[in-house]
Amino acid sequence: MSKVVIKAENISKQYRLGLVGTGTVRDDLKRWWYNARGKEDPFLKIGEANDRSTKGESDYVWSLRDINFEINQGDSVGIIGRNGAGKSTLLKILSQVTQPTTGKIYTKGRIASLLEVGTGFHPEMTGRENIYLNGAILGMRKHEITRKFDEIVAFSGVERYIDTPVKRYSSGMYVRLAFAVAAHLESEILIVDEVLAVGDAEFQKKCLGKMNDVSKGEGRTVLFVSHNMAAVETLCNRSITLRDGLISEIGETSKLINNYLSQNSFSNRKISFESIDDAIGNSNVKILYAAVENASSNNLDAALDVYSAINIRFQIVNLTDDATLSIGFDLKTAKGDVLFGSGGKFNCAVNQATDLRCQIPGNFLNDELYQIHMYIHTAAMRQLYSNVELLTFEVQDVKRETGYLGKINGLIRPQLEWTLNNN
Amino acid sequence: MNGKKKFTISMISNEQSLQQNTTSNDQNWDAVIESKHSLFAINFKELWHYRDLLVLFVRRDFVTVYKQTILGPLWFFIQPILTTITFTVIFGNVAQLSTDGAPKVVFYMAGITLWGYFSSCLTSVSGVFNANAGIFGKVYFPRLIMPLTIVISNLMKFLVQFLLFVCFAVYFYSMGQIQPNLWILALPLVIVLMALIAMGIGLILSAMTTKYKDLNQLISFGMQLFMYATPVIYPSSAIPEKYQWIANMNPLAGLFDYMRYAFLGVGTFDWWGFIYPSIFAVVVLFFGILVFNKVQKTFMDTV
Incomplete structure (x- = not known):
């Protein structure tokens, strides 16, 4: 039995809809008045499940509601769900970008989150300067970055341009450099949001390989959000399905993906x-x-x-x-x-x-x-x-043998016969 | 959930947490993310861990401001010189405001240099959430790093401009027109007080601007008014006797008096000019950090 490294208890997140403006001061005062008397926030009682398609009655909406889960060390966990199901909100809470409205998350070990590659990159600065800045933003100390610098540059494959301002980089090079920094974080828990949507096939393969190493080889824990079922299937052994801010299923990835796809296709079959x-x-x-x-x-x-x-x-x-x-x-x-x-x-x-x-x-x-x-x-x-x-x-598209996980081009994708005619 | 407030987040270095893992105690968590926080839960240890980031941010600010400009770092000098000329002509020659007998150029330059630091710190700090929403929305690091970066980055700029002021002061001193005294050694204290007051007020405003953006308009306007309420372009002695007590409520007044007393040898200055701003700085910074600390956790939802 492996150890639990993330434990979420009753996580909920409430957002206020519409324009923050009118009524804000009034609600703030009301909230403050309840707080001052030691009562519970009156706005926590209202609000409704987050279903985009139906018009709600309240201005307050629960983006996440009563989320409970435990993640073991070394697991790589996929988070799947439709747009607006609360995936990103959950990741934001886990990465401490915002805090939950109610509930607690206990964590063990350093968390590094990659909600975006290249956060804080400054276009005017060189690749070298940006590696240091980005690494520090992600929580590395300067000496850690110096120690890993050569490795990062080698992984990114942009040695030649390392002293050129990144605004001169192609978008591919930019992403490579950014991912390279993140991939070398020394954290026990890595949170990744759809970063694989960028970069070319070769680099995607490299990223996935690296993430696989991270979770399987080094025993670190990975949380991965993606719309790309093929990537989730390859990377994650366990998954969580979110639906309208609630957990609808937790379990083995392939089973969850099947259920998710059958419930969520747009089909009229x-x-x-x-x-x-x-x-x-x-x-x-x-x-x-x-x-x-x-x-x-x-x-x-x-x-x-x-x-x-x-x-x-x-x-x-x-x-x-x-x-x-x-x-x-x-x-x-x-x-x-x-x-x-x-x-x-x-x-x-x-x-x-x-x-x-x-x-x-x-x-x-x-x-x-x-x-x-x-x-x-x-x-x-x-x-x-x-x-x-x-x-x-x-x-x-599910389960891919090869490393490339982006969409294969074309309206059809026939399996054609290939032969090797060397001699 | 009871209203009891407790414990906040703390991040522990790799080595420590690995040791804790081996003890295999499930109650032994490194961090708790939750909604209720004590007002006073400010994690200075975590802030210290990110000190390299502070240095790198300051470096970034300094290096990138004037990239791809023809005159480059010369802009650091051009701005104060042009402002000094403008003020000398308008306030000195046209409006004929008193300078307590000091040469107009250095008189205005002293005020402008000091005020420039204060106002750019305060304005930038108050807009820190909006300016950094992109980066704050994607990654966590102690948010207090950003206001600190602003104050230190501006300090660099201030020092460059101060150097310019010193050049002028030396010239006028050699001409025998100004009489600096040993009080100039207290300058670092004045700068620190300026920084703390600007940061404190800025932090309080930053917390409010995340929700009520109208304040941004008010701040730039308010800073102009504040400049005229502070003895920047006129000496304190120009204020009528019966309004002196109002002018003295301004914590910055003493600091500007100091600047001209120490470097130009004009006006008056006493210890009270330090004590009052010191108390003010501590109080305003304390509240600023409290408010900032509270807002930083949820501002992403409202900004």
Whole structure:
């Protein structure tokens, strides 16, 4: 049983919405008056869960509410959740940038937080000067930095420019230098927020490798927030899912990511109707059922990742006189680029339900939001029905073998055969 | 949660915490992050740990101000010289204000040099949260480092300008127009008092400006008024007898009198001119740090 190095008890954080201005003085006075009489802050009783989409009644909102967790030494913990779920607030509290409204966090060991790379970098100063300044901001003593200076410069790979003002650096070099400083902090606990979103593939690989060393090799504790599920999956053994400021799950990373993806995709993957009267369509055809199913899983509704084979299913009722229909769909991205169209002529018995299935192989689609534009024509190609956004589904990228964790370019990502022809 | 206030954050060096880990006592935490703090919980040990940062910040300020300017550090001199000329013409020649018989140039320069330090310290310290919101929002270090940086960075600038003043003073001394005395040795004390008062008032204002930004407007205006209420461009002797007591409530008045008495040999000065500002400095700095310490923990939510 390893030791607990971070223990959070009932952490809550309340924010005031809207313009801080009108009413501020009045609320401040009221708060002060309650405090002066030894009573609890009256504004702690109000406020509501942080759900962006619904309009709240109160000006006060709980960005985090009753967060409890323990983190063991050597764990690397991912924090996942939608935008606004409270991830950044939690990191800010842990890094002491702001304090919780209620609750306590006990920590053991030095905490270094990297909410941003290159905090305090001054464009007019040279790389060398900035290494010292940034290191000191992150809590290093000057002699520590001097001791590690050569290592930092080597890691960053900008030796040649070390005495040039950083404003002359390319953005890549800037980030490399900044991460290099942070990577050499001697802290027992490292808090990292999405810094991997920057830099090129080679450097990302280096950063991840370094973070892996930090947590697995050196037994230090890492907290990592990212929207990049592939990075979280690779780096973190345990995870915390936040939802509207509450902890919705704590546990093993791969399980949490699966649950998170299935709850949080933007998809409209299935439409299904009991009877023809309710079904969508028109006087020519009705669609009783349409779905994007995961053909690689026992559960048809399971989240889709880039490896899954996908079944597109339609159940239609032909209300025309002619049994031959031309049925097809265009697969397009949410931005509107069409990847391909597919279809054919099918014999659909009049006034009966017909089941059609089209399989898209695994290892073909990329990490994207896709839409199905479905269309039905007569055999003579007269349009009977068309629905540009019949289904929407999201394919997620998880678990990557290689070091690169950024998004791979392209609308599709087919697995192509490569051979090595040396001799 | 009861209202009892206790314990605050403390950071312990690597070696110590590793030792503590080996004792394997789960109650033995290095730090507690919580919402309630004692007003007096100021962690000087932590501040001391970050002393290198203070030095590096001061260096940064000094090195970067005049980068990519043609005249470079010459600007340190140009500003006070131009102001002195302006004041000499306007207040000395046009308005014919008294200088207690001292040569106008050094008289105004003495006031301007000292006032420049005070006002730039106070203004910068009062805006410290807004000016550094970016960095404060991303990383934790004892926030008090920043006001200290400001006071010390400005001190460097002051010393350069003071050197200029000394050059002029030596010239006028060689011409026999001014009579400096040994009181000039007390200058460091005066500078420290100036710094402490400016920082104290600045800290109190900084706490308020995070929430009520209107104050920023008020401060720049207020500093102008404050200058005219302080004997910067006129000697204390120019104030009518019956209003002297009001003028004496200004903690800076004695310090400016000192400056001209010691270096130019004009006006009057006594020990009270030190004692009152000293008491004032201690009190205002004490409150300033308390208020600052309270606000620094939550200002990110309101700034």
